[in-house]
Amino acid sequence: MKKTILLLLVLLVLMSCRSVKKHNEQITKLHDVISLHEDIDKIYEQLKRHHPKLYQYTSKEVLDFKFDSLKNTIKTPIDSREFYRKLAPVVSQVKQGHISLSSANKWYTKRERKKLLKRKFEFYALDFEYLENKLWVKNTRGKDSTIVGSEVVKIEEDLVSDLIDVYKTRFSSDGYNTTLHNRYVGRHFSNFYYNDKGFVDSLKVTFKNKDSLFVKTFRREQKPKKSKKQDSTKAIKPKKLTSAEKKVNRLAFKKKRKFNRKHGFIKKRKEYTRNFGFIKKAKDVAYIKLRSFTNGNYKKFYKESFAKLDSARTKYLILDLRDNGGGRIAEIDYLYSYLAKESYKFIEDSEVNSRVPFLKFLMSNTTSNSLKILSGIVSPIIVVQNLIRTRKRDGKLYYRFRHTKIKTPRPLRFKGDMYVLINGNSFSASSLISTHLKATKRATFVGEETGGAYNGTVAGIYKIYELPNTRLKIRMGMMQIEAPQKQEPDGYGVKPDIEISPTINDRRLEKDSELEWILNDIEEKG
Template sequence: MFKKLLFSFIILLLLVSCASVEKHNQKITQLHSVAELHQDIDKLYTQLKRNHPHLYQFTSKETLDFKFDSLKQAINKPMDSRTFYKQLAAVTKYVGQGHMSLSPPSLRYTKKERKALNNTKFDVNNLDFEYLDNKLFVTNARENDTLLINAEVLLVENEKPQHLINKYKKVIASDGYNTTFHQRVAGNRFLGYYVKDKGRFDSISFKFRNADSTFVKQYKRVLKKDTTNVKKDSISTDSTLKKQKKIKLTKTEKKAKKLERKAKKKHNSKYGYIASRDEYTRNLNFVGKDSAVALLKIRGFSNNKYKDFYDETFKTLDSLKTEALIIDLRNNFGGRLREITYLYSYLTDENFVMINPSEVNTRTPVLKSMMSNTTPNSLKVLGGILAPVLATLEVFKTNKKDGKLYYNFKSSKEQEANPLNFKGKVYVLINGNSFSASSVLSTKLRGANRATFVGEETGGAFNGTVAGMYKIYETPNTKVRARIGLAHIDAPNKVSPDGYGIKPDVEIIPTYQDRLNNIDPELEWVLEDLEAKH
């Protein structure tokens, strides 16, 4: 009897799930009435006013009110969710906070469809793009596409990439009035914006120019190669294949293999290995004359453990008596506050405070984040159970001053300089994609006059950004999702005018020709400067 009830319950769940998927897909592809669209605009603006602590920092309330009202007046006929998303995002970008973003709804799939999708691969994901000199080109490629590196994209499905990127810039928000972020991120995340614009696709064609040749390459989503279903009979009868005996390892060999796997896992964790890209998040190399200059490349502050890496790095620099360190934060979109705080402890010889207490609109921002209308019900139940404990902990982390609420992250407490702190010359390489935590770190270094900055203005603002914790809100009718920052993160140092990034001491903008010639102009300038001062 119990088995029958359980089986019936599972069947019911599957039917409800399928119905839910069908209902969602129908909802996001249909035309929404003007009244529904206006309601979604009002609902989202209400959420912004309720949760965003610096909503009017860069655009006044009067101007932002006018833009939202104008959008409502302009929408006078039904439209689908994706079209609505583009118009709404073109208004919310004026909030001027790069972490505040909108996403159009995606089609949902049944369990069977998801399983089939997981058995496919789409090799277009092996391509990375960059946009320089009004050209979109392949800046990196993996597997079979390495020959495409530096190939210029002339057409994407018969559309010019310049036209597409100009369209994407209309919905990209940066911190304040910064413009370097728009072009950089549109190239770097080109495929992501393409999906937001067009929706999910299973094939795409590119027209490339590589050296003197022009050609079209088509990418399709295909089944992954499956070698597990090869029949045993075909193996035994194939004269070119021989059945291999499984090698039996001794106890000592098994132990050695286990230690090898453990060491590799530890190494990958320390350096932040990214399997899908076959690269590490954190690297230390030595460059320049006699390889005497340390080059610390950090692609992000979010991946795996980090303390062992920085401990090892600065121990190495100390033992080698290294006199110059280059920190490469180009295309570093940020990450953990605690990681940049730990790194900065190696770059100063004084006690320091990394960030100020963060302005918030609620004493319980973590709970606010957990109770978003996009949070699965199971997590909401868990949040409800833990609410008394979480609320108590959060209240102790908040305080009120001059009528405003402030949340205290660990990085807002005084920190000690690491005894092995680096005392030599520091250079920092930055560009428009240096964002969020990498900009906070740059602000701190600039405020302490600790580094020479080379490159272009960062995409992240000097005077801080609204991030740290987020509420993901979904509009009721069109299902457009908004990521709303809940905490203002800023370093103690400030500049005027507000709304711009960390500006370089030496501005150097790379060119497409630099990429073709395998030249890194920012790095080369630093090495030449060090040589001249030696």
């Protein structure tokens, strides 16, 4: 039995190594023109088959022309990365923000990954922001903090301004919105650079601080090993804890773990997804910062937060949704139940292209074989559930979520005045809840137009499809998620009542001009 298990493990390792080698050969070789044209046809076919709002912002005639033109421009063999550079701008013409195309990057064996984990590359520890048509180092999780606040001028021989112009063509917002482009390209600049250039061991970067240029070379370096005490006999032995002390430590650990889960602790950045506090000692102004609607136990956070607001009889609530890229519909529906003034319907039935959308989502060519087998076993249940929830109306298919039911606000709902902070990176779910708050005149909005559309977005569940020849992957939403409220013209985000955009000088002075406006407005109201 042991020999059989050992043999199976060896075979799995060998198969894994072969698949890594095969993948890397596939993405680096030059693909013939016929294969490239086949992948273009495949990706457009997948979009037409699964995306319910493919022609919402760009007509069929225009998209047909874009994809045909791309085929006509490819007349010589190219590798997968070059194909990504050509294909991404065409896919972005769909103008649906949840569609993304990933470049074909190198795979690594388990041994190679383990070796890479022992090395650090400080360039990827930098946080960037794009302000006033320039790329700035906003923060660093590395050791060199002297470059924070500097402008990034060149990377190797490429002008950053040229890179930014190119990267902006490789993704889109929902519709015709433009604020997302500047916010998103800065926030995700490292990812764009990696998709463009691939793995590198060193980068020469030219920075500008005030009027001075300087160059810093980032290298992939070995992480420092933990120092060992040379003389173990002199090492201080840890104090032996009593049973009572051990119990106190266990309880403290459990308490901290619950707190981290409730607030959505982000280990990599050592910060929380959900944050609550009072700005004034009198507790008449509260501030909730939500970085996303994803990780953690959100119900406990909102229950406790709104109980505190009710107990303190707070007059003003500031909801900060800047740089919130979205997340769970269930969470924003739950949050809105504490903010709504009257009964509401959170979303409409979702337009889909299939009666069994969840089965289509599970049975993709990127789904692991084990998950496909499991999905096949439970498929009768999935199919029945999908058929019960899917209905045809006016020649279109619609899927009904539980969030389409009429709901009433919670007893502890906040009844005071609200302000909402938004910017171009307020996307998806954060735009959806903003639509409700804006349409019902529940809050004063301060900042920039949201990157997500007022009239909804195609998201919900996602199809990830890998192109057969070049191995590029496309990710697309499969459900139109929208609030009952609509605005004209279509294709724009939730717009602020008070438009304020941060400046370079604000960042240098560590000044939050949007938040300051709100606090001054509250002060004037007395």
